[in-house]
Structure formats: C-alpha cells, structure tokens
Amino acid sequence: MFSTTGSSFGMPARRLAAAAVTSATVTATALALAAAPAHATDDGTADATVLRTGLDVSLLGGTARVPVNATLNDVHAPADADKTALTVTLDGVEAGKPVSILSAETATARATADHRAAKGYANLVHAKVHVPGLPLLSLIEVRQVTSEAVCEAGKKPTASSNVLGSVSVLGKKVTVTTAGTTKVSVPGVGDVRLDLSRTAITSSTAAATALDLDVDVDPLKLGVAHVRGRVTLVRAGCRTPAGPGQDTSGTAAPGTGTDVKQQAAAHPDARPGKTDLAETGGSSATPYLAGAAGLLVVAGGGAVVAARRRKSARERG
Template sequence: MSVLRTVAVSTLAVSALALALPLPAYAADGSTPAKPGKASAVTAELALNVTLLNAVKVPVEVALNKVESPAQRDGAMLTATVDGVDNGKPVNLVKAQVGKSVTKVDDKLATASVQLVGADVHVPGLPLTTLLGLDAMSTEVTCPVDGQPTAKVTAPVKLTVLGKSVTVGLNSPTHVDVPAIGSVDVEFSKKTVTSSTAAASALEVQVSINPLNLNVAKVDGKVTVAGVSCEKPVAAVTPAAATSGAPSPSGSAAGTAQNRTAPKEAGEELAYTGSTGTTAMAAAGVTLLVAGGAAVWMTRRKRAAHARQR
C-alpha cells in the first residue's frame, strides 16, 4: 500500500503542477488606436541669470508666443518685471512688428512654424543697446505620418548683435565681442531631424555680458529665437484576423493571426487554435497513468513472489 500511496501522491502533485503551468500567451485581437502627433513653437524665449551689483542672482525665464499643438498665438511685445532691476519698472525684452507661432496636428501630419519680423531683443541692464536686431526670420518643421520629418529655417535679411552688423555662419557659432560690455555667441539654423521628430531654431544665442547699468552687474544665459519642434502621428494598426480556412463574411478568406504563419499540419492546427496547454496536460496525464500502472503491476508481482517463497 505504501507504494500505491506514493504513486497516488506523486500523480496528484504532478497533475497540480501541470494545471499551474501558464497557457501560451497570444496577442489580443483588435485594433491599436492611432497616436496623435505633437507640435510646439515659440517666437522668442529667454533663459537668463541676472546678477545684481549686490551679487544677488535673479533668474529670468520668459517666452513670447509659446504654444503647443494644436494652437497658435500672435504677439509682438514681451515685457517682464525683473526684481531689483531699474527700480521694479517693466523691462521690454522683445519688441517686434510681427510675431506669430502656429502649431497644427491631425492624424496625418504635425507641423509647427514661427514668423518674426522687425524684432529687437533686449536684456536687463542694457535698455538702450539691442542685444539682437533682425529684419525677418522664420522656421518650420513638418512630421508626416508616412514620411520623413523635415526642418526649414529662413535666414534673416539683416542681423545685428549688440549694435554690430553680423553675418552668421552655417557650420559654427559666430562670436561677437563688444568692449566694456561682453561677448555673444550666435548659432544660426540649429536643426535636429530623426525618423519620427524634427526640431529647429532660427537663432540660439549664448550671452555673457557685464553692463554695470540699472543695478545689473552681469547677465548670462541663452536666448532662443523662432524655435519649433514636432513629433509625427502614429497610424492605427489593425491586426489580421485568425482563420481556420473558412471564408470571411465578405467572401474572402480572413488573414492569419498576427505574428503567426498559417498552420500546415493537423498537429500544428491543434496548437494554433489554443489547445497547446490542453495537449501538454493530456500527455502528462497519459505518462502518469502508465507510470502508475507499472508501479501497481510491479508491487503485485513482488507480493506474489513473496507468497510463493513462503
């Protein structure tokens, strides 16, 4: 009986283990929803650190016409009050004839564009000296759902930096030194394009000046002019339906299950229709049954031999 009891316990244990084994996971049938694209644009953005004469640092982070898809904004003036500068009076940071940021997104395309005309950009401490002066400048990026993203920048007709006329280079930043004021590095047409995104800025300006005016000892940081970016939409995906050879309601055979080729053999068909786990359990049961029967037969044979010896 001890052998039979052992076989029974083993059979139950292995059967429980077989039941506990996970069945193969298959992707749920259905469509993957479309993912909308993204787009952003800013006419001008200033990220500066203003150090006052008493060594107090005042961050200045402001933007003109900063929008995210889908939206647009028109604005030609950017004014900010900087603590400790010019007795708390508003500082005109950007003044333009035209400033426009536009973003658009749908299931086919994401775009962003900026147009800037007749603009002057100032920094705190230099109210009478224009950091940047430009006649006209524009940027545009496009991210189509079924194409390569693109970025385009139109150069300004005229550009001045701290009152000096400047011709910006295409391959490296242009460095401008102004005695008794400081230095400015101007990078034109900075673009980044990948398989799914695009970004561009008409001008990126690194500022390091010492105006010593209006209680300002130093200004450093970055100014971005006409910055845009986009990310392409992702189209909806409809996986092909599984088939057992029967025609679809439309009269044509349905496609095979996603990530699975059509079965060719009868045995493969059984696994394909989701019976793999059941088949494995049945095989395990047969194996256990045979093993249990053999154990019982061996036990009975030993008992008979023992009885004959008596």
C-alpha cells in the first residue's frame, strides 16, 4: 500500500519541476500569442459629411420645440464609403408641410482608409440650404465648396477647404476670404455667423470644414417662431494609420505619433527600432515574462512540497 502511495507522490523533484517549467513555458507562450499587440497594423480612419444640422425649432406660442438633426452623405471608413444623395427633406415642421433643407446639383462624400493612408473628401456644387420658416429665403447659397483631409503613414497630415465662387447668406452676398468669421444680420429675419475654411491639424489627425454657420433666426412665418443652432457644410477628417511594421516608439516619423507613444523615448532601456513597444513605454513582452516568472515560482514551490512528501513516505515505510 505504501509503495503505491510512494509512486503517486514520490516523483523525483527534478522531474516534477521540469514538467512544471514546461507547463509554465507553454502557458506564457499562449498568452503572448493571444495578446500580441495589434497597433503595428492598425488602419487609419476617415470621415466626410456634406451637411449636418443641429437646430432647435420653437413653434408659435411655445406649444412645442422640435429638434432638427439632419445629415446628408455622412460616411465613415475604414471600409470604403461613397455617397452622392442630393436632397434632404423633413416633414412635420412647417405646419405639417415638408421642408427641403438642402438641394444641390452635386453632393459627394467619400472616405477611404487602410494601413497606408486615410482620406476624407466632401464636395458640394450649386447648393441651397433652407431652415423651417424661411421657404422663400435661403439660409445660404454656395457655388462650390470642397474639403479634403489626408493622413498618410509616415507623413504629416494635411487638410484644406476651398470656397469657390459667390456665397449668399439670408439673401446677402458675402465676401469670401481665405479663412475667418463673417456675421450677417437681416432685420426682421435674424443673424448668422459664418466661419469659412476652418482646419485643424495635429501630429496624427486632420480635419477641414468649408462652412460652419451659427444660426439665430426669427421668421414668424408658417407657425415657426424661432430657429437656433448650427449648420455645417462640407467637412472631412482623418486619422493616420500605424502602417505595417511601423515603429510606434518616440522616434516615429513626424505626424504619425501621439503624446502617449512618445513616452517610449523616455525609457533608455527600450531597444531602438523595436516595434513591440507598449503605449506606456515598456516592452510589450514584459507582462508575459512576469507571468512566466510567477509560474516558475509556483513550480519551484510544488517541487519542494513533493520532495517533503516523498521523504515522509520513506520514513513511514
């Protein structure tokens, strides 16, 4: 009986430790494979929008407040996307009659993204935008406006907006400048603040908006008392892809890194040129090595316990 017990617990300590080490190695390898960093092949992102409204419409007598949140040709990537719808119509705002928010000859939004580049593009030609309560007077009329944002791996992002031809706001022609803010006031109708050709560029993102309108009109027609909010025309944006095999340490090419990734440069232990640096600045192998070390400690403890049991069994025999 004791010999059977000895064969169960009397396995040589070295053999048991070796088996435990093998198990620890396999487990650590599996963890490393399952949690391998994915940022080295991340695709970028892109978006484009022809029209976006965020308006609050108050009806006469304060009977109701109707939000008017409309979009036209709003696209997003990584999956390639392209839309060319030409009109936006809403029901139930002007005494139950449909309202044409936007009509255009051409309205295009396109967004593409992969591991090499992300691009957003929007274009609007011969367009009119209306708000509820102003059926005969356009909020804005444009001849052609275009926005484009390009984010390529290893390059600085770019963004641009172009407003070509004349622009009219509430029936008044507006002098088009390269960029800036213009305010238009029409007595008995309302006020519009117009921002032209706004761009925002960081080390890894870019965005461009051709026209951004802050609207405050009080038409007092068709049961509409007040319209307030924002209208955005022709916007494009993007985020730089990591790119295959791209170095994500602090020595990355300008325009492709972020503040978090730059932390890697503050650690002299990091090997130059490695692509497996975690965003906190340490090597991505660190948690796996720590896990394997923990398993080895457990294995060593198990070997000691087995040796003690084997010795005790011999003494009893």
